[in-house]
Amino acid sequence: MILELFAPQPQANLLPYDGVVEDHGLILNTAQSQQYMHYFLQHLAWEPDEVFLFGKQHVTDRKIAWYADQNYPYHYSGSLKKAHVWPPALWRLKQYIEQRVGRSFNSCLANLYAHGQQGMGWHSDNEASLNAAGQETVIASLSLGATRKMRFKHNQTGEVVELMLQSGQLIVMRGATQQHWKHQISKTTKVLTPRINLTFRYFFQE
Numbered sequence: 001m002i003l004e005l006f007a008p009q010p011q012a013n014l015l016p017y018d019g020v021v022e023d024h025g026l027i028l029n030t031a032q033s034q035q036y037m038h039y040f041l042q043h044l045a046w047e048p049d050e051v052f053l054f055g056k057q058h059v060t061d062r063k064i065a066w067y068a069d070q071n072y073p074y075h076y077s078g079s080l081k082k083a084h085v086w087p088p089a090l091w092r093l094k095q096y097i098e099q100r101v102g103r104s105f106n107s108c109l110a111n112l113y114a115h116g117q118q119g120m121g122w123h124s125d126n127e128a129s130l131n132a133a134g135q136e137t138v139i140a141s142l143s144l145g146a147t148r149k150m151r152f153k154h155n156q157t158g159e160v161v162e163l164m165l166q167s168g169q170l171i172v173m174r175g176a177t178q179q180h181w182k183h184q185i186s187k188t189t190k191v192l193t194p195r196i197n198l199t200f201r202y203f204f205q206e
Helices: 030-043 088-101
Strands: 020-026 047-053 056-068 073-076 079-082 107-113 120-123 139-145 148-154 160-165 169-174 181-185 195-201
Touching: 030 088, 030 139, 030 195, 056 079, 088 107, 088 139, 088 169, 088 195, 160 169
Parallel strands: none
Antiparallel strands: 020 169, 047 056, 056 107, 073 079, 107 195, 120 181, 139 169, 139 195, 148 160, 148 181
């Protein structure tokens, strides 16, 4: 698949303070988004996610798949994941997004929401493996499939920023966003079709 950099320049910061979220708009056209969505549904190594809360193990309905340059051990929410080798289609998409964003990424955490009643609660991507001292944390998040609402909430003020993420849309979280803001994917009974979220990151080995 040939990808062309046709998308407009990213919008100014969507957050009012203490962080940076850029909206790059639709970086894939409709046909490209549909092709990637269909391919990734069938070919990524999806598995239920496991998290530990208050000493108890919980298996989520949402599924995940993690890919990286090496078989990095990734610890979060009390669980351990080991990365798979990049499939060619995901590797090409990573290179395209790197060109678009101007940053290099060495891993991708993919999330699969089968329908609107699957979501993600409030959290920050502030694990030590994503936040090396003196390095800016940059996470590029690409949506495929159903349009879903993403919300950001400031840790101190409680101010909330909302945006609807469409298929082919890229947002980039930078700077101190993970230290000052939490984010979530809201649940809804109105969405009946799946969504895939690809979050490209730079993983620092602990």
